[in-house]
Amino acid sequence: xxxxxxxxxxxxxxxxxxxxxxxxxxxxxxxxxxxxxxxxxxxxxxxxxxxxxxxxxxxxxxxxxxxxxxxxxxxxxxxxxxxxxxxxxxxxxxxxxxxxxxxxxxxxxxxxxxxxxxxxxxxxxxxxxxxxxxxxxxxxxxxxxxxxxxxxxxxxxxxxxxxxxxxxxxxxxxxxxxxxxxxxxxxxxxxxxxxxxxxxxxxxxxxxxxxxxxxxxxxxxxxxxxxxxxxxxxxxxxxxxxxxxxxxxxxxxxxxxxxxxxxxxxxxxxxxxxxxxxxxxxxxxxxxxxxxxxxxxxxxxxxxxxxxxxxxxxxxxxxxxxxxxxxxxxxxxxxxxxxxxxxxxxxxxxxxxxxxxxxxxxxxxxxxxxxxxxxxxxxxx
Numbered sequence: 001x002x003x004x005x006x007x008x009x010x011x012x013x014x015x016x017x018x019x020x021x022x023x024x025x026x027x028x029x030x031x032x033x034x035x036x037x038x039x040x041x042x043x044x045x046x047x048x049x050x051x052x053x054x055x056x057x058x059x060x061x062x063x064x065x066x067x068x069x070x071x072x073x074x075x076x077x078x079x080x081x082x083x084x085x086x087x088x089x090x091x092x093x094x095x096x097x098x099x100x101x102x103x104x105x106x107x108x109x110x111x112x113x114x115x116x117x118x119x120x121x122x123x124x125x126x127x128x129x130x131x132x133x134x135x136x137x138x139x140x141x142x143x144x145x146x147x148x149x150x151x152x153x154x155x156x157x158x159x160x161x162x163x164x165x166x167x168x169x170x171x172x173x174x175x176x177x178x179x180x181x182x183x184x185x186x187x188x189x190x191x192x193x194x195x196x197x198x199x200x201x202x203x204x205x206x207x208x209x210x211x212x213x214x215x216x217x218x219x220x221x222x223x224x225x226x227x228x229x230x231x232x233x234x235x236x237x238x239x240x241x242x243x244x245x246x247x248x249x250x251x252x253x254x255x256x257x258x259x260x261x262x263x264x265x266x267x268x269x270x271x272x273x274x275x276x277x278x279x280x281x282x283x284x285x286x287x288x289x290x291x292x293x294x295x296x297x298x299x300x301x302x303x304x305x306x307x308x309x310x311x312x313x314x315x316x317x318x319x320x321x322x323x324x325x326x327x328x329x330x331x332x333x334x335x336x337x338x339x340x341x342x343x344x345x346x347x348x349x350x351x352x353x354x355x356x357x358x359x360x361x362x363x364x365x366x367x368x369x370x371x372x373x374x375x376x377x378x379x380x381x
Contacts, residue, residue, distance in 0.1 A: 089375055095334070251290075
């Protein structure tokens with residue numbers, strides 16, 4: 001029996017994480033008096049994994065090949081990010097260790113921003129470097145760039161922190177080069193949220209600028225204005241001119257209708273993990289193994305509403321823990337981390353409304369590592 005999904009398990013990243021986890025377990029087992037480390041997301045993560053296992057087993061009728069592919073997909077998309085969270089939670093025992101991890105994340109994200117701009121200068125078109133999809137790249141930039149802004153806003157009296165504005169602005173410009181309308185929305189909403197938390201006066205000023213740009217779009221960059229203008233198209237219908245959604249968005253509306261119908265017919269168990277594309281053809285005649293373009297819809301349709309509720313529980317728990325750290329800590333570095341991540345969370349949440357690839361482990365691991373760093377700093381505080 002051929003199992004073509006097996007080679008995907010044996011790659012450098014997976015083996016590295018597995019070996020690191022095994023070494024960590026061995027080290028902790030040898031520490032006789034090691035204090036136990038609390039895992040803030042242990043219960044919701046275990047519940048989600050259990051529900052994911054059930055949704056995979058519900059598709060047993062598709063055979064061993066389906067089970068193997070579905071298990072590998074669940075491992076890469078969910079278990080890897082959860083494992084990354086747990087790994088950082090146990091490895092970063094001190095503030096300094098957490099700080100080093102954060103610096104590495106910022107450096108890598110900044111380099112991706114620079115790489116995006118370089119590629120755009122070479123080829124002025126929608127850029128998809130590293131992630132292979134402009135929307136995914138835009139979403140990644142949207143929820144990583146706020147880390148630099150958070151540290152700057154908390155420590156703006158220290159001149160060296162002004163240097164963080166350079167990678168922040170580079171990444172904002174890089175995000176524009178993706179021409180992702182969803183990323184633009186995530187950036188705008190998260191930016192207003194983080195500024196509101198830091199300074200009410202600064203928020204009023206930002207809101208005023210936003211209203212001005214909304215009323216006077218001519219002041220927006222040409223590429224951004226053109227992309228937003230493509231949201232609606234003018235068509236002649238029944239002897240009159242009507243504005244309709246562009247084909248891309250109209251297709252997503254049909255996909256969403258099919259997904260909602262799946263949830264309506266299978267509210268508790270879902271249609272089976274990784275089966276959304278195959279099932280969509282029963283709800284939309286033009287579907288051809290297409291993506292759901294909405295993580296929440298995908299979870300609800302494939303795994304059921306209980307799994308979706310647990311996923312939302314995870315996000316809410318992360319948000320409240322981060323907000324608590326921001327409001328209570330007197331450590332300026334921890335406060336900057338919390339404020340930056342409070343910008344990342346809404347960007348991550350909104351990004352998952354228009355894309356599903358954003359929860360793939362090569363993208364979402366950054367989010368879960370930052371969530372673990374917040375948990376470490378909350379524990380230290």
